[in-house]
Amino acid sequence: MGDTNLDSTGEPAGNALTDQMKDASIKGEEEDIVNPWNVQSTSATGVDYDKLIKRFGSSKIDDLLLQRIEKVIRKPIHHMLKRGIFFSHRDMHHILDLVEQGKPFFLYTGRGPSSDAMHLGHLLPFIITKWLQDAFDVPAVIQLTDDEKFLWKDLKLEQVHQLSYENAKDIIACGLDINKTFIFSNLDYIGSSREFYANMKRIEKCVTFNQVKGIFGFGDSDCIGKISFPAIQAAPCFSNSFPHIFGSRTDIPALIPCGIDQDPYFRMTRDVAPRINYQKPALLHSIFFPALQGAQTKMSSSDPNSSIFLTDTPKQIKTKINKHAFSGGQSTVEEHRALGGNCDIDIAYQYLRYFMADDLRLEEIRKQYSSGEMLTGELKKILVDTIQPIIANHQTKRTQLDKETVMSFMTPRPLKFRF
Ligand code: TYM
Numbered sequence: 001m002g003d004t005n006l007d008s009t010g011e012p013a014g015n016a017l018t019d020q021m022k023d024a025s026i027k028g029e030e031e032d033i034v035n036p037w038n039v040q041s042t043s044a045t046g047v048d049y050d051k052l053i054k055r056f057g058s059s060k061i062d063d064l065l066l067q068r069i070e071k072v073i074r075k076p077i078h079h080m081l082k083r084g085i086f087f088s089h090r091d092m093h094h095i096l097d098l099v100e101q102g103k104p105f106f107l108y109t110g111r112g113p114s115s116d117a118m119h120l121g122h123l124l125p126f127i128i129t130k131w132l133q134d135a136f137d138v139p140a141v142i143q144l145t146d147d148e149k150f151l152w153k154d155l156k157l158e159q160v161h162q163l164s165y166e167n168a169k170d171i172i173a174c175g176l177d178i179n180k181t182f183i184f185s186n187l188d189y190i191g192s193s194r195e196f197y198a199n200m201k202r203i204e205k206c207v208t209f210n211q212v213k214g215i216f217g218f219g220d221s222d223c224i225g226k227i228s229f230p231a232i233q234a235a236p237c238f239s240n241s242f243p244h245i246f247g248s249r250t251d252i253p254a255l256i257p258c259g260i261d262q263d264p265y266f267r268m269t270r271d272v273a274p275r276i277n278y279q280k281p282a283l284l285h286s287i288f289f290p291a292l293q294g295a296q297t298k299m300s301s302s303d304p305n306s307s308i309f310l311t312d313t314p315k316q317i318k319t320k321i322n323k324h325a326f327s328g329g330q331s332t333v334e335e336h337r338a339l340g341g342n343c344d345i346d347i348a349y350q351y352l353r354y355f356m357a358d359d360l361r362l363e364e365i366r367k368q369y370s371s372g373e374m375l376t377g378e379l380k381k382i383l384v385d386t387i388q389p390i391i392a393n394h395q396t397k398r399t400q401l402d403k404e405t406v407m408s409f410m411t412p413r414p415l416k417f418r419f
Helices: 016-026 047-057 063-073 092-100 122-137 146-152 157-172 186-192 196-207 208-218 224-237 260-276 314-324 333-339 349-357 361-370 374-398 405-407
Strands: 033-035 039-040 086-090 106-111 140-144 180-184 254-259 281-285 294-298
Touching: 016 208, 033 260, 039 254, 047 086, 063 092, 063 314, 086 260, 092 281, 106 122, 122 140, 122 157, 122 254, 122 281, 122 349, 140 157, 140 224, 140 333, 146 157, 146 186, 157 180, 157 374, 157 405, 180 186, 186 196, 196 224, 196 260, 208 224, 208 260, 224 254, 224 260, 254 260, 260 281, 294 349, 314 374, 333 349, 349 361, 349 374, 361 374
Parallel strands: 106 140, 106 254, 140 180, 254 281
Antiparallel strands: 033 039, 039 294, 086 281
């Protein structure tokens, strides 16, 4: 829908609901902040995602779409789609039309390597990318924006480059298939690919300084690297940026699973694509994995107490959950038994929605906690027992990776597909 004609806010021009949102802020109603650098909500249940869909001009993932995906792939839908963790999309029906016609698409996602400790929230897009890769049997390209983190953080080029390699190991440990996946560091790949660089230039020529100021909030004192960076995150949306995989084809669209904070980049890309005769990327957006302290903010590496890291020990996981996970329980056992807990704001329950695949068990826990039969301590223990093995398993897979395997994933090469 209307993501062309970006207005100066980077949101769809002439969209009545966008105007309503502006009215709301004039009247003093609080608006959630959602952009690639900041996520803030004033509500204990977190961002109002229905409002965000309207504001960004995307579409809700509804039962009809889920049924259609299930029909096309002929297997059960992933619980993160079923439970609304991936809640919004752009053009997913178009992708399914292509699949039904026997035409190709590819997956594209990425990570900004700002530290070697990724957290649980970072796993979401990679878990769903792996699931989509298996379900649709398609190539995946994964961009590591070491150049972005050099520009935005107080880090040296050598450090961000090394972090790309460290983060690649975490991404590979999510189970992506070596025959279907290309992972690249921008610092390595852009210098070696004329086609990728050419696409960056095509995109840069279509976007004005005024537009990126509106979309990303850049100001006069931002370095010029930041101003042109959005073109670098946009370029992998176009299949001919990867000639070793797709040859010179420009008609293969990307499907991008990501957190909705990354959407501004792709609203811009979708605006540019038809003007340079390329396919608009499709998207699947996830909600934010909340901070331990509550759903008002997302889990973020910059606040270690808000996060469970993929490098945490079983003891650290237990301590963080017991000490910091915001509870929806009552203040005394008596009150809790009488009134029950509030699962909508309880972080332990919310985390289980992401990582406990068993629907029946999850529903049983919800009922017991809401009725007061289950106490906060018991719920937190279930979460600790669920998360500890997931992280331990991830760490084992990561340490088993040898340098050769990582380098193979990161080498430009043909994948198992012929286009
Ligand atoms: P980065 O490294 O900030 O985040 C990587 C991916 O993780 C998602 N994410 C989260 N999702 C849910 N809950 C959270 N708490 C949470 N924190 C992070 C992000 O939305 C993202 O999908 N500029 C990008 C890197 C990038 C990229 C891309 C991302 C390059 N190309 C294409 C997505 C798609 C970045 O710094 O991501």
